[in-house]
Amino acid sequence: MEKKKLVLGVIGADVHAVGNKILDHAFTHAGFEVINLGVLVSQEEFIEAAIETAADAIVVSSLYGHGELDCRGLRDKCKEAGIGDILLYVGGNIVVGKQPFEEVEQRFKDMGFDRVFGPGTSPDEGIAFLKKDLNITE
Amino acid sequence: MEKKKLVLGVIGADVHAVGNKILDHAFTHAGFEVINLGVLVSQEEFIEAAIETAADAIVVSSLYGHGELDCRGLRDKCKEAGIGDILLYVGGNIVVGKQPFEEVEQRFKDMGFDRVFGPGTSPDEGIAFLKKDLNITE
Amino acid sequence: MELRNKRISDDDFQRQREEVLTQWPTGADVNFEEGVAYQAALPEHKKFGKKLLEAKAEGRTLTQPRAGVALIPEHLELLSYLQDVGEADLLPTTIDSYTRQNRYQKAEIGIEESVKTGKSMLNGFPAVNHGVKGCRQIIEQLDTPVQVRHGTPDARLLTEICYTGGFTSYEGGGISYNIPYAKNVDLEKTIRDWQYVDRLTGMYEEAGVSINREPFGPLTGTLVPPSISHAVGIIEALLAAEQGVRNITVGYGQCGNLVQDVAAIQTLQELTDEYLTKYGYKVDVTTVLHQWMGGFPQDEAKAFSVIAWGSTAAALSRATKVIVKTPHEAMGIPTKEANAQGLLCTKQVISMLQDQALDPNSLKLEKEIITAETRCLVDKCFELGEGDIAVGTVRAFAAGILDVPFAPSRFNAGKMLPCRDNEGAVRIFAPGNLPFSADLLAFHQDKLSARAKAEGRAPSFQMVIDDVYAISKGRLVGRPR
Amino acid sequence: MELRNKRISDDDFQRQREEVLTQWPTGADVNFEEGVAYQAALPEHKKFGKKLLEAKAEGRTLTQPRAGVALIPEHLELLSYLQDVGEADLLPTTIDSYTRQNRYQKAEIGIEESVKTGKSMLNGFPAVNHGVKGCRQIIEQLDTPVQVRHGTPDARLLTEICYTGGFTSYEGGGISYNIPYAKNVDLEKTIRDWQYVDRLTGMYEEAGVSINREPFGPLTGTLVPPSISHAVGIIEALLAAEQGVRNITVGYGQCGNLVQDVAAIQTLQELTDEYLTKYGYKVDVTTVLHQWMGGFPQDEAKAFSVIAWGSTAAALSRATKVIVKTPHEAMGIPTKEANAQGLLCTKQVISMLQDQALDPNSLKLEKEIITAETRCLVDKCFELGEGDIAVGTVRAFAAGILDVPFAPSRFNAGKMLPCRDNEGAVRIFAPGNLPFSADLLAFHQDKLSARAKAEGRAPSFQMVIDDVYAISKGRLVGRPR
């Protein structure tokens, strides 16, 4: 079976690189093809890379607190670019400060993200959902 | 001027001796005559000592949490013994657990204590009030 | 009957027992054989002494809180929480102060008041009043070994009920539960009453059930020099061993200077082993470090620091277990949440530091000092007792040879005054009648002169008071303001 | 213009300046003479460098939080709280990430959104957008020295505004604010842009106003071996000194092994002094220890432990100041209450341990290793630059001679892989092109073999990952599960 493709990156002006390197390693190890854009990635770069590689999902990390400002409109831009249905994940420390996760999750779902992960989610959890959402069975 | 007399002790089944030794030292140093009954002092012992020495005040410590059970009825017993007007102070960790001080203070005032002091009150604070309440001026 | 460090005869024991079991109605439910059978049937993971020995072999430090409330359901909820959320390795059942003074009638009122007001009006669990069945509810519903912790001068009935009730570890001793916990109770009497406790433990041991015993290390918890508490711990270990106890945890309350604290735990293990062997006992010895036992800072963030610093001493000394304080310490009996926070803070430090140790060379001097002092004290007690350590101990306290600072007991001389040196180690300012060699006394004096010089004031009672307040005011050494 | 470690000429500086001050409208309010006069008129207790030197002389460690929000009133409220309730000795103004990337337009939107939503939508204080007047409101309403902390590759405009605005200390450097904080920014350019910042600092110094400068010590905060961050700190100190900076604080991010951490702070002071003197600069050098900069545990009680352990390293090493984490670290930007808790926890440890120190003998080996490694690195940079440390540094990064683990910058080789040894000290698993002597490489290999043996597995990237997660999972060494 062909490997599913993920575009991975840390959005906005965010430079937190450690988690990104580990996610790259973990997703690759789990059998995905990872297109890792690294840190400081704009919405446009995510979408271009997804179109270019015909990716199955965009996995956005945001650690530094500006996630809410940075992620707004990503789903709409995907639609405009013709990949309106692509699977969209976001995870990390995606808002400023310690906030109740349920509220945060709802806000990001309203923005069009399919799944939202809170601080310190392990890569394994993301992998399990990716397999489910991309219908991967072994 | 004659020294004012204080009966000092730790009430009930309480054995916390450190603060008691320091209060004895501090009150004596501040010019009071201290009749120190030490730890494990019953209500009856407080009252007997106060009558015997014609004390001006009874200073009760309670640290171990049973203060509420141990202090109930002390004012009434003072009245029965004919020293109903004696100045009654209580201080220390006088209830079980961390409770809002205002509520605790009220409960002990309702029991007939003239002044109530919370955890970690410095001896100096007690001395200042004693001087005020016993009309000591220097 | 004359006090002797001699195994209590079966006859004597049974005679006492009859009286003890009638001190409160619940005594009637105690049955030795049935108690042994119950304990023997407990699953391995509920056995306190076993878990300690495993940890010691692996070089791990176990965490244990203090906790106890008036009523059984609440007590169970509390302990379950500390086990499940607080990740406690060992559990306690702290007994209330009325029970400790054998005032079971007052404890009964406390129980009633607690039911009425819906909050615990007692500062611990009244195990005697709850009886054997009450205790067994605790043991059965938890997955962790549970120890009884108290401060009871005459604990004979409490012990009978708790052992039959299934507790596998028991704190206390004839000295350590008298001198800091009583005012007028004869030391001879408490040593004798604790010989009863130890004999009962020995009887369980002989019947194949090993119950862990723990002398209370910190004593008054206030500026107690290590050698004083070591001497008391070793003597209580010897007294217990004579009655047949085979699993003992000796304890020490953190003083605050890291080198002194690590040296203290290491020498406590070494010296206790040494004395027990020397006097012919084969006992499994483990150690416990008590996090700072003196006055705490009121601010919770600051309290966490003190907890972490105690955990550091426990981890770097490889104490077998550590007794944990909580961020509520200065205020009152902690909520279960605060108690769990103390445990989790401790666990993080302990596992984080698991792989580190202090350089042994840096501990050498301090270990030599503590060892020499402890030997002076214990050997002098043997001498005073003409070879009998029970007799010698009573005479030593009477003479101020053993002297615990700030103790409420009138059987304690209270002539020795401790004080911190310039690095914060606890030293001796006024030796009273401590039987220390001239060298040792000179060592203490030099150390305190250095501090006096640094502060530009002579050592005095005010310096001692400043040291008592120091930690709660954010310092270790009580510098002049 | 060619990169050189040479003082920028006045002409060059003025030419750049004209361009810099037009990057955003608020640049128009900058006036050097007026800025100098404003700074000169500040009361003594608001001068950062002065307070540091006093603390160093007294052997005290000062506390400093990180903090910054979008709007001025809220920022003032936050800093006042940290000063008054948190007892912070030094204050920060942490700049938001848009400003750090010179995206002032986005910062403006962040300000507007913050006004609208009533909560800070920025992760820091947008000082450029608030301008000189905004900054002065901060300085004037506080009684504590305030430093700007950020992570800005091109900080020229920010510096101009902040210096005129009255800030008396400024973090950053051409390496330390590039390699961990950027992806595509040329190292040559950032070194040059930071020469501008340092020259501006030098001009204030020459005008009689001393502003403290601080290279960012921890870099990526993740398993950075001490010698790597020492080398970067020393190089940035040399670059700053050449431009006329006279008050420098070099930094280090706690690694977690106490001996390594204390040795690191001590050698950082010694080596920085040594190199500055060797190259003819007279600079007042102080040190800062950053509490654990990697991933934190989520549980607050556990986070307090990590904070306390960092404070322990700061206290026992006598770092001049300590940058404080908070119990919210793993979750998000802390509330002011959580930030104050971190400060108070730290203060308690620092004052409690004020009088203690580690045995110097126990630090000897670790100090020798760090010193030898750092000399290998810095000397090699001088060699590569044919005597010019600016040139040499750029070449060293290109060649992987200087190599920061986990850095996002493509100007960093990323070939070196660090890993903890069996005692938790950070060692080097894959040296990449580090110019270490054979002896030093063998030392690292031995240390890692010992761990590999203890764990029964070969060092691998999985071991590194385990180490990255370790502290947040309660350990220091990432043992296999």
Ligand code: B12
């Ligand atoms: C040391 C200590 C002990 C020692 C005491 C040794 C001894 N014999 O003295 C030991 C280990 C034996 C001990 C035992 C127990 N303790 Co204790 N102990 C403490 C501790 C840590 C310090 C007390 C101390 O010496 N402080 C230093 C002195 C100088 O301060 P102080 O005692 O507070 O006294 C000062 C002030 O309170 C004030 N003050 C006191 N009275 C008055 C009166 C007036 C009028 C004024 C103005 C001021 C004033 O002035 C004093 C001098 O500055 C405190 C917690 C803390 N404070 O940090 C717990 C604490 C008092 N103990 C407590 C408890 C529960 C116990 C035990 C039941 C065991 C247990 N469950 O852990 C037993 C009880 C034994 C008994 N029957 O009394 C609880 C009480 C809980 C509550 N009130 O809700 C505390 C608060 C700890 C806790 N948070 O759980 N304890």
Ligand code: B12
């Ligand atoms: C190390 C670190 C830094 C380093 C980063 C070095 C580098 N270039 O990588 C430095 C010091 C440079 C730094 C800088 C800053 N940081 Co920072 N940093 C951290 C810290 C301590 C650890 C991050 C880390 O490496 N963790 C280890 C890795 C393995 O975990 P991770 O990053 O969380 O990633 C994992 C998970 O989140 C998850 N995950 C991530 N994305 C996704 C996506 C999906 C779909 C899934 C399933 C999972 C997933 O999987 C990853 C791998 O396990 C965190 C706090 C913390 N977590 O303890 C703060 C933190 C992220 N930083 C923060 C901030 C604010 C900053 C700064 C603005 C400075 C400041 N104010 O202090 C700058 C911003 C710079 C910028 N422009 O981005 C804040 C963010 C606040 C918020 N969200 O409210 C944090 C939370 C600290 C705090 N509490 O204030 N930081």
